[in-house]
Every structure is written in C-alpha cells, then in structure tokens.
Amino acid sequence: MDGAGSEAASSAVEVTGLSKAFGARNVLHDINLAIPKGGFVSIVGRSGCGKSTLLRLLVGLDAPSSGRVDAGGAQARLVFQEPRLLPWASVGANVAVGLGRAPTASDAAVVQETLSLVGLADRAKAWPSTLSGGQRQRVALARALVSHPGFLALDEPFGALDALTRLDMQSLLETVWRRQGFTAVLVTHDVAEAVALGDRVVLIDDGRIALDVPVAVERPRMHGDPRLAAIEAQVLQRLFQA
Amino acid sequence: MTRFRGLGDAVLTALVPLGLLAGWQVASMTGALPARILPAPTAVFDAALELSASGALWENLAVSAARAMTGLVIGGGIGFVLGLVSGLSRLGERLLDPTLQMVRNVPHLALIPLVIIWFGVEEEARIFLVALGVFFPIYLNTHHGVRTVDPQLIEMARIYGMRGLRLFSRVILPGALPSILVGLRFALGVMWLTLIVAETIAASSGIGHMAMAAREFMRTDVIMLSILIYAALGKLADSATRFLERRWLSWNAAYAGGR
Incomplete structure (x- = not known):
C-alpha cells in the first residue's frame, strides 16, 4: 500500500543508557529503549515524570548527560502541544x-x-x-x-483539543503514519490515546521505565475493543500504584 | 437597507461638528463673536482660497512637510535600528537601554535654547528637534516589539532550521511589527507637535511661520487656517499608519476589521 521510498526513509531509534540531569536534579535515569523502524511507541506518565525531556533528547533538542540516542541519521521532526503557527x-x-x-x-x-x-x-x-x-x-x-521525516516525535499534540476533535486527530495521525511509514513516538497523558495508537506503551515513572507493554491488536483498531481496555487498565493500575 | 443605515450613521456623526460650525458662523455674522477673536468660517475659507491662489499656502505646506518627513526618516531610522540592536542582543541592551531610558525622560523641547545656540535658527535646528522627538517612541516600541515576540515561535523556527536573516524576516520582524506601528503613530503625533513649536519660535517659512507672521497683522483668519491645516496633517498621518496596519497586519483579527 505505501511506497517503498517512504518506507526506506524511516529509521529505527535506539536509546542506550540515557540519563539527563538539570543541575543536581536527575530527570531521567538509565533509559534503554529500542524502537523498530516504522514502529509507533506511546509514552505515558504523570506530569514532571521526564517524558517530555525524553522526547527532546530523542529529537536532539537537548544533549543527554550520559548515554546516547541513535536515530540512524534520519530527519527528526517534532509536533508541539501548541500548533505554534506563524x-x-x-x-x-x-x-x-x-x-x-x-x-x-x-x-x-x-x-x-x-x-x-x-x-x-x-x-x-x-x-x-x-x-x-x-x-x-x-x-x-x-x-x-x-x-517526509524518518522519525516523528509528538509532545502531547492533542492535549489542548476537545474530546471529539481528539478522536478525529488520533485516527488522522494513525492514517498518516500507516501511509508514510515513519517511526513515531507519542508522548501523552491520555492512557486511552496511548493504547489506541501505539504498538507499545511505555510508562515512565520518576525518570525510569516502569512498564513497557506491547499492544498486540491489529489495525484499524475499534474504539471499545476489550483487549485495548485491558491494556489501558493495566497501565492505569501501574500509574496509580506509585 | 444597509446603505440607508450607513447614510444615517454619517449624518449622526456629522451632526455635532456641523452644528458647531453653523453656530460659529451665525455668531460671527451677528457680531457676537468679533473677527479679532475668531474669524467666521467663511473668512477662514476665503483666506485659504487667497493663500492657495498666491501659492504661499502650498509653498509653506511643502516646506513644513519636507521638514517633518526628513526629521521622521532620520530620527525614526536611528530609533528603529537602535531598537533592533537592543532588542536582539543582550549586549546591545546592556549598552544602550539604561542610557536611553534615562534620556527619554527629558522633554526634547527643553533643548530648544541649546539647539538654537548649536544650529542658530537654521533648518538643521528644526530637523534635529523633530528627529529627537520621533526617536524615542520608535526606539521604545521597536525594542519592546522585538523582545515580546513569542519565544515558542522562535524555538519552533530554530528547530525548523531558521537562522539569521531568515529568522529575523520571517518571525521576529513580523512579530514586532504591531508594536513598531504603535510607535510610529506616537511618533507622528510628536512630529507635528515638535514642528509647530519649532516653526513658531524660529522659522522664516512653513505653516507655523505663516501663523506667526499673520499675528503681526491681526490676520486671525490665517492663524485659524494654519491650525486647521495642522489638524488635517495630523489626521492624514494617522490615517496613513492605519492604512499600513490594515495592510501589514491583516493576519491579525484585531486589525482585519477595517477595509
């Protein structure tokens, strides 16, 4: 369905031993994450857990304190929470x-x-x-x-939208991703959104990966699929444990 | 229907000024308002015809307009450039801003005695005063405009590879433009004010001089005409900036309302 050309442009993202400190405050500790080429990973966590910092490190906006990010030299693009249009x-x-x-x-x-x-x-x-x-x-x-970036990072891109528009945008993002075949990382605080879109959901808690669950549900996914609901419950349970 | 309402609005707007004008004319004609104090509107109109027929009006108008524009270009140009420098660079701000913020509190017209000593009553004196007057509003608003460009937009532009001149022309200048145009409107007000004072005190041509010379012959009609010309010039300058705002800021809903 999608062209071989756009497929080739995407790239795997490899994160090894990544840490980031701002002064004396450690925001991320020893993060290891491998995202296959063309994969879609959702990152969830509470406010201030370090998920946005991780995203900025992934696209090279900030330099890590230690460890490394290897995006295979692919062009990385970032979508902010605000549109930031001129x-x-x-x-x-x-x-x-x-x-x-x-x-x-x-x-x-x-x-x-x-x-x-x-x-x-x-x-x-x-x-x-x-x-x-x-x-x-x-x-x-x-x-x-x-x-045509090989790697697209999204930082709570639909956070400011109303619930119905959000659902529209989620399905638009999934369609575009399937068509263009880039590697995607979505940071969100909406667990349902993370589960609906990701191949995997990574939960970050206090700067560490607390949970990494695959979402083995074929696409297109249906709203209210019990398998999605089960994963959502699992993630939420871990989120509220802390 | 709407055209009728527009016409009604126009009549309503014109009601008070036309009423005042009519009252003034009647008072002059009945002698309640002596021509020595205030000439009749028709007399002012006659003076306008007379002076424009002799060419004196156009000559003085051209001289005044040239002074105003020269002063605006020099003072506004320097203010714009220094405003950019202190807005764009921390070093520039450190060096320039404290001094300029201090000096701006001195009323520039207080310098008239000094300016006369420096330049005499020559053309330079008036242009210098106008330039000094328009400098500060342009400087302050350019500096403020550049400083208040949304940092999120600048970060976005940098991420998308904009640097240097392109970042400036695509993001910083358009972002600062609303504030710069506010500065320009202020500057135009200061420009006419300064010119009136400078031409009244020391000049041998220009609208202000025309008014002062008329005083010697008790020509209140010419004095009144000069005042009206200043009012018209001020309004014209204001309309010009409004035009620029509509043209350059049409993206902004606050300015897009007008035609």
Missing part, C-alpha cells in the same frame, strides 16, 4: 516552514499534497487565525510531515 503567514506558508529552507516555486505542489493529507487542501491561503483549534494542529502536523 500568525502572519498563510496556512500554506506555514507548512512550507517545515521544508527547513527557503521555499521555491516547485515546493508548492508538495505543500499542497501534504495539506490534502491532513484534510485541509482548500485552506492553503487562509490565515491561521481563521482556523479552529483542531485545524491549526492539522497544519502543524502537515508542517512536520512536509519534509
């Missing part, structure tokens, strides 16, 4: 920011194609201020995807 640039121009260089005339087609991918083909000329919250986050997703 309000003075059109939707299309905002997506073009994701190219990582000054856009040329020939980029218009790939920008338009990426906007279609997120269902906003007709809004290329609109100002971000005229879009709804969900649409803005779609633009942010398109901006991250326009350069």
Whole structure:
C-alpha cells in the first residue's frame, strides 16, 4: 500500500543508557529503549515524570548527560502541544516552514499534497487565525510531515483539543503514519490515546521505565475493543500504584 | 437597507461638528463673536482660497512637510535600528537601554535654547528637534516589539532550521511589527507637535511661520487656517499608519476589521 521510498526513509531509534540531569536534579535515569523502524511507541506518565525531556533528547533538542540516542541519521521532526503557527503567514506558508529552507516555486505542489493529507487542501491561503483549534494542529502536523521525516516525535499534540476533535486527530495521525511509514513516538497523558495508537506503551515513572507493554491488536483498531481496555487498565493500575 | 443605515450613521456623526460650525458662523455674522477673536468660517475659507491662489499656502505646506518627513526618516531610522540592536542582543541592551531610558525622560523641547545656540535658527535646528522627538517612541516600541515576540515561535523556527536573516524576516520582524506601528503613530503625533513649536519660535517659512507672521497683522483668519491645516496633517498621518496596519497586519483579527 505505501511506497517503498517512504518506507526506506524511516529509521529505527535506539536509546542506550540515557540519563539527563538539570543541575543536581536527575530527570531521567538509565533509559534503554529500542524502537523498530516504522514502529509507533506511546509514552505515558504523570506530569514532571521526564517524558517530555525524553522526547527532546530523542529529537536532539537537548544533549543527554550520559548515554546516547541513535536515530540512524534520519530527519527528526517534532509536533508541539501548541500548533505554534506563524500568525502572519498563510496556512500554506506555514507548512512550507517545515521544508527547513527557503521555499521555491516547485515546493508548492508538495505543500499542497501534504495539506490534502491532513484534510485541509482548500485552506492553503487562509490565515491561521481563521482556523479552529483542531485545524491549526492539522497544519502543524502537515508542517512536520512536509519534509517526509524518518522519525516523528509528538509532545502531547492533542492535549489542548476537545474530546471529539481528539478522536478525529488520533485516527488522522494513525492514517498518516500507516501511509508514510515513519517511526513515531507519542508522548501523552491520555492512557486511552496511548493504547489506541501505539504498538507499545511505555510508562515512565520518576525518570525510569516502569512498564513497557506491547499492544498486540491489529489495525484499524475499534474504539471499545476489550483487549485495548485491558491494556489501558493495566497501565492505569501501574500509574496509580506509585 | 444597509446603505440607508450607513447614510444615517454619517449624518449622526456629522451632526455635532456641523452644528458647531453653523453656530460659529451665525455668531460671527451677528457680531457676537468679533473677527479679532475668531474669524467666521467663511473668512477662514476665503483666506485659504487667497493663500492657495498666491501659492504661499502650498509653498509653506511643502516646506513644513519636507521638514517633518526628513526629521521622521532620520530620527525614526536611528530609533528603529537602535531598537533592533537592543532588542536582539543582550549586549546591545546592556549598552544602550539604561542610557536611553534615562534620556527619554527629558522633554526634547527643553533643548530648544541649546539647539538654537548649536544650529542658530537654521533648518538643521528644526530637523534635529523633530528627529529627537520621533526617536524615542520608535526606539521604545521597536525594542519592546522585538523582545515580546513569542519565544515558542522562535524555538519552533530554530528547530525548523531558521537562522539569521531568515529568522529575523520571517518571525521576529513580523512579530514586532504591531508594536513598531504603535510607535510610529506616537511618533507622528510628536512630529507635528515638535514642528509647530519649532516653526513658531524660529522659522522664516512653513505653516507655523505663516501663523506667526499673520499675528503681526491681526490676520486671525490665517492663524485659524494654519491650525486647521495642522489638524488635517495630523489626521492624514494617522490615517496613513492605519492604512499600513490594515495592510501589514491583516493576519491579525484585531486589525482585519477595517477595509
């Protein structure tokens, strides 16, 4: 279904002995994680458990105190919790920011194609201020995807959206991921979301991996599948144990 | 329907100024308001016709406008550049900002005696005063605008590989623009104020000079005309910035309302 070209662009992510300290405070201790090429890992945890720090280390925004992250040299992109669109640039121009260089005339087609991918083909000329919250986050997703990254990190990307829009965005993300075949890491505090989307759910507690459960449920997944509910219960139970 | 309502609005808006004007005219015609104090509106209009026919009005207007623009470009240009420097670099802020914040509290018109000693009553004196006056609002608002650009947007842009000039032109300058335009509007007000004072005190041409020369002959109609011209110029400058705001800030819902 998906092209061999985009498959080849994704890469495995290998994390070994990763630690991060800010001054005297240790945020992450000895994290080991191997994500296969094209895999989807969800990371959950309480606020301040270090999950966002882990994400920043994965995409190379911060340097680890010790240990290493190997993303196989693939281009990494990050989707923030807020859309962070340039309000003075059109939707299309905002997506073009994701190219990582000054856009040329020939980029218009790939920008338009990426906007279609997120269902906003007709809004290329609109100002971000005229879009709804969900649409803005779609633009942010398109901006991250326009350069066909091999690795996509998402930091609570749907956290600010209402429940129904969230579900829409989750299925959009799954569709896009299946089509483009990048390696994905999703940080979320919504355990149901983590279980619905991930091949695996990793629970981080106090800077350590407390739980790492596979979600062996075929896609597309149905809402309310009892196997998903069982995994969600397992993760929640561990989360509240602490 | 809406056109009718628009017309009604226009009538409503014009009601008070037109009423005042009519009252003024009647008071002048009945002699209740002597021409020595305030000339009739028709007399002011006649003065405008007379001075524009002789060319004196246009000459003085051109001189005043040229002074205003020269001062604005020099003072505003320096203010803009220094505002960028102190907004973009910590070192620049350390070096410039404390001094400028201190100096800005001195009313620039207090320098008039000194300026006359330096430049005499030459053109430079007036341009210097205008430049000094417009410098501070532009400097302060440029500095503030650059400083308050959303740091999350800057972080996003850096992650997507924007550096240097591209980061500046795509993110920092557009982000600072609303504040810079507020500074420009302030500066235009200061510009006319300074020019009026400077031309009234020491000048041999310009609208302010025209008013002062008219005083010697008790030509209240010409004085009134000068005042109205200043009002019109001020309004014109304000409209020009509003136009720029609508044009450059159309992405911002707060400015997109106007046509």
